Amino acid sequence: MGELISCRNLAFSYEDVDVIKDLSFTISEGDYLCIVGENGSGKSTLTKGLLGLKVPDKGKIIFSDELKRKDIGYLPQQTPAQKDFPASVFEVVLSGRLNSRGLRPFYSKNDKKIALENINRLGIEDLMRRSYRDLSGGQQQRVLLARALCAGRKLLFLDEPVTGLDPIVTEEMYRIIDELNKKENITIVMVSHDITSAVKYATHILHLNFEKSFFGTTKDYKASPLGQYFFGEGKEESDK
Amino acid sequence: MISDIIEMFQNDFMIRALIGGVLVSLCASLLGVSLVLKRYSMIGDGLSHVGFGALAVASAFGSAAPLQVAVPVVIIAAFFLLRLSGNSKVKGDAAIALISTGALAIGITAASVSGLNTDINSYLFGSIIAMDKTDVIFCSVLSAFILVMYVFFYNKIFAVTFDENFAKATGTKAGMYNMVIALLTALTIVVGMKMMGSMLISSLVIFPAVISMRICSRFKTVIITSAAVSVICFLTGLILSYFYSAPTGASIVIVNMIVLLIASFVGTFVKKRR
Numbered sequence A: 001m002g003e004l005i006s007c008r009n010l011a012f013s014y015e016d017v018d019v020i021k022d023l024s025f026t027i028s029e030g031d032y033l034c035i036v037g038e039n040g041s042g043k044s045t046l047t048k049g050l051l052g053l054k055v056p057d058k059g060k061i062i063f064s065d066e067l068k069r070k071d072i073g074y075l076p077q078q079t080p081a082q083k084d085f086p087a088s089v090f091e092v093v094l095s096g097r098l099n100s101r102g103l104r105p106f107y108s109k110n111d112k113k114i115a116l117e118n119i120n121r122l123g124i125e126d127l128m129r130r131s132y133r134d135l136s137g138g139q140q141q142r143v144l145l146a147r148a149l150c151a152g153r154k155l156l157f158l159d160e161p162v163t164g165l166d167p168i169v170t171e172e173m174y175r176i177i178d179e180l181n182k183k184e185n186i187t188i189v190m191v192s193h194d195i196t197s198a199v200k201y202a203t204h205i206l207h208l209n210f211e212k213s214f215f216g217t218t219k220d221y222k223a224s225p226l227g228q229y230f231f232g233e234g235k236e237e238s239d240k
Numbered sequence B: 001m002i003s004d005i006i007e008m009f010q011n012d013f014m015i016r017a018l019i020g021g022v023l024v025s026l027c028a029s030l031l032g033v034s035l036v037l038k039r040y041s042m043i044g045d046g047l048s049h050v051g052f053g054a055l056a057v058a059s060a061f062g063s064a065a066p067l068q069v070a071v072p073v074v075i076i077a078a079f080f081l082l083r084l085s086g087n088s089k090v091k092g093d094a095a096i097a098l099i100s101t102g103a104l105a106i107g108i109t110a111a112s113v114s115g116l117n118t119d120i121n122s123y124l125f126g127s128i129i130a131m132d133k134t135d136v137i138f139c140s141v142l143s144a145f146i147l148v149m150y151v152f153f154y155n156k157i158f159a160v161t162f163d164e165n166f167a168k169a170t171g172t173k174a175g176m177y178n179m180v181i182a183l184l185t186a187l188t189i190v191v192g193m194k195m196m197g198s199m200l201i202s203s204l205v206i207f208p209a210v211i212s213m214r215i216c217s218r219f220k221t222v223i224i225t226s227a228a229v230s231v232i233c234f235l236t237g238l239i240l241s242y243f244y245s246a247p248t249g250a251s252i253v254i255v256n257m258i259v260l261l262i263a264s265f266v267g268t269f270v271k272k273r274r
Helices: A043-050 A089-100 A109-121 A137-151 A167-184 A195-201 A218-223 A225-233 B002-008 B012-037 B041-060 B066-086 B092-113 B117-125 B133-152 B154-162 B164-169 B174-196 B201-215 B219-243 B248-273
Strands: A003-014 A017-028 A032-037 A058-063 A072-075 A155-159 A187-191 A204-208 A214-217
Touching: A003 A043, A017 A043, A017 A058, A017 A187, A017 A204, A017 A214, A032 A043, A032 A195, A043 A155, A043 A187, A072 A137, A072 B164, A089 A109, A089 A137, A089 B154, A089 B164, A109 A137, A137 A155, A137 A167, A137 B164, A155 A167, A167 A187, A167 A195, A195 A218, A204 A218, A204 A225, A214 A218, A218 A225, B002 B219, B012 B041, B012 B133, B012 B154, B012 B174, B012 B201, B012 B219, B041 B066, B041 B092, B041 B117, B041 B174, B041 B201, B066 B092, B066 B133, B066 B174, B092 B117, B133 B154, B133 B174, B154 B164, B154 B174, B164 B174, B174 B201, B174 B248, B201 B219, B201 B248, B219 B248
Parallel strands: A032 A187, A032 A204, A072 A155, A155 A187
Antiparallel strands: A003 A017, A003 A058, A204 A214
8 A cells, every 4th residue: 555645753833832743654545544632732733734734843744646735635624604605515516626627717527527426426416506505514514525525536634524413414424434435445534523433433543642642553542552541431531 | 767867878977987887896796705705895995995095195196197006006905914814913804904094094194285185085985077088998998807807717716715725725726816816806996996985995895795695595696696786786876876966986885785685685585485
């Protein structure tokens, strides 16, 4: 399995406070990596770094030659402004194709075909003409996931994809993501609060915990002191 | 009634107002949708004050073409305000208030020290009679440029309006397209300032967008409705102001207000039925 992203000795600070120090890990093709950690442990800062929205203070994020920024699909957390945005589902999904357009102003037939394929893949055909702002939280997440798939097929970056969803929709979302990883061999990087599900689905865990972060396979994580603490005794905490 | 309207457009200045106004209304309403959705409405307002300052200072120094002087000043201000909005150290809304009141103060001072008091009113609240032939040509060329640019960048503008971070993370130059929006907004403000006045031009940006969002649910229909509403309100306002000798800019704003009330009512009614 080829390495897609390799991070070496990363350091990030947020408002002059060091949140991440000397962090190294790799993401390989086909991995399902969950990034977990408490609030303030630097999850969102690291996310921004991996997405190229923030430059690390120290260290390097190296993309392999096969992975371009255009191969990355991203499911961001929703902003308040988006919740009442007047756009149809099709318009939102199609906008995921923008990164392959370059300076050309309009979408091609092929772009529209790809958008439709992803709409079908996520089972939201019946919502296609609906307005994004009239959808439920779970439906909106599916729309954004379809858009992410339009943008890139190699690696999907999911930022807390189940926040605010009810338990049934949450399970459904995890199932879809798992399928994309196993059946279509899309590499998944997910930021999550939900350690229980992270351990259930992910192949690798990156647990950010200030100086003593953990990175390794899920199996090793369960055996590690950090994993034992959160997964063994600290169950109430992980349910958050 | 119709013959009155035909007679009205036999005046040269009315024809000029008609051409200039329709073009400005179109530009403002298209960009307005993005600005309102991105929560940048106040940037338009801030820019119009900067435009006033630039116009007043340019006239005070005896510039023959104050409008052309205002263009680069407002563009620079637009880039600057956009930067500030993305930077958390000075809050965006405070920065806009600082810049707009500052520019207003400089403009008023420059105008009164140089004895241009008569012009101040028309700069602040607009005047269709003040539009001469060169102004109309200047406005038309700029508006045509704005409209072409908007259509060309439409899909990019949608993407950075809906989700800037997604666009950036997946390899779209969101920063550049934000600059495009800022540039086009700055040009629109300058183009519309003479007719609407710097106090009222931002209404042309905000009202049609808010109105169309009340009743439409797709981005493309929002844009088209916004353009249509804007032009219709402009024409109605222009005609009413002619017959009742009311100030044109203010009449257009009042027509927009009435349409907004109706649209809000229709909007809630439609939502309830769904």
